[in-house]
Amino acid sequence: MDGILPLWKPKGMTSHDCVMKVRRLYKTKKVGHTGTLDPEVEGVLPICIGQATKIVQFLTDTKKEYIAELKLGTSTETEDDQGAIIEEASVTQFPSKQEIENVLQSFMGEIVQVPPMYSAVKVDGKRLYEYARQNQTVERPKRTVTIHAIAFLPTPKQKDNVIKFQVICSKGTYIRTLCVDIGKELGYPAHMSNLVREETGSINRKDTVDFHAIEEACHQELGHTLLLPITRGLTHLNSIHVDKDTKQKVLFGQKLNKPENFVHTSPFKVMHGSQLLAIYQIHPENSNEIKPIRVFSE
Structure with missing residues (x-):
């Protein structure tokens, strides 16, 4: 099971508490949060599950x-x-x-x-x-x-x-x-008397679900229906699209020649149609090449 759980973190729980509870509910250890919220703060806390844990650092870096x-x-x-x-x-x-x-x-x-x-x-x-x-x-x-x-x-x-x-x-x-x-x-x-996080990257309050809804869905074995696609956490990154032959090279984690007229920021998504294959960057030692940072299995 892979995706982003758009949790509305309640007051009184640490971000780590939330991760541990999601691990129990989704019965997986591959869970990570994307930016600590203090216990007395509520709000948007995207939780990455499965392969989505590979994008934690990129979602954490967002506004x-x-x-x-x-x-x-x-x-x-x-x-x-x-x-x-x-x-x-x-x-x-x-x-x-x-x-x-x-x-x-x-x-x-x-x-x-x-x-x-x-x-x-x-x-x-x-x-x-x-x-x-x-x-x-x-x-x-x-x-x-x-x-x-x-x-x-x-x-x-x-x-x-x-x-x-x-x-x-x-x-x-x-x-x-x-x-x-x-x-x-x-x-x-002065001091901060209250705080609510309304948005992380492109994930905002209206996208979120609370633990009551998550528990209900998991009880009915429908927890997967609450997950956002991994790409939802990467909307701030540019994309390049590759053909079927290049797709296989990407999935094998190979370096590639930098595309012509490349004007994208680094890092960036590598896509085949609507499928996220990897996150690449311009090679730090060879500006004519691009290399993978994260590769996603099919």
């Missing part, structure tokens, strides 16, 4: 869309509402709509983030949250991420000092940290 809420006036050690409060300030004048929009727009494009101490980023072979739990501080590596779009979403919750916004961002963006940084620009300590 993500979130609906986030940040609360002004308090910051926490975890940068969300799960941690202890470390700073408080009275919000005497809630920012105007224009002030909020101006600050949000200042985060457009490439930005530099410092990952939170309570995160899975590794420093000297040890995850940051492990240092944090031992009350140790270490220098955290800065990372450059991209904010592709960000927009203020007016809400009655403003009376609770809450700002709601939509953001489309690159892989590796910490929305918790983004909330803290937005708060600083507005002149207040």
Whole structure:
């Protein structure tokens, strides 16, 4: 069984919990998720099953869309509402709509983030949250991420000092940290009070199924009907199409001459009709050749 299970991850479960549950329901060990969501975050979590596990890295690299809420006036050690409060300030004048929009727009494009101490980023072979739990501080590596779009979403919750916004961002963006940084620009300590992932790549909320639907389908041995085709996780990659003879070479994992007038990005899909054969890239040592990264069996 091969395909992408478009799971709506519930609050209270880790991404690993979700993988383990899908393994049990689908009775297979070949299962992998495509981008960690914190336990208290819900939303789109594509789960790759069977041969689809070969595309995990490519689906993980796609843009993500979130609906986030940040609360002004308090910051926490975890940068969300799960941690202890470390700073408080009275919000005497809630920012105007224009002030909020101006600050949000200042985060457009490439930005530099410092990952939170309570995160899975590794420093000297040890995850940051492990240092944090031992009350140790270490220098955290800065990372450059991209904010592709960000927009203020007016809400009655403003009376609770809450700002709601939509953001489309690159892989590796910490929305918790983004909330803290937005708060600083507005002149207040802040933390992320809620987060929902609405989209990963081309897979969005309307595509998803919850565990209740998955359990029902698997009980009726219809779990396969919930899976999206592997190509659905690769819509951001260009394609080249090959004939029947070349198809066999691709399935054997052979290098090929780069097609004439090749203008595609690398990596890219290799297709025969509607069949996904492989993911190839331009050969790093010979720009006139293309070589396979992943090959899919028939």
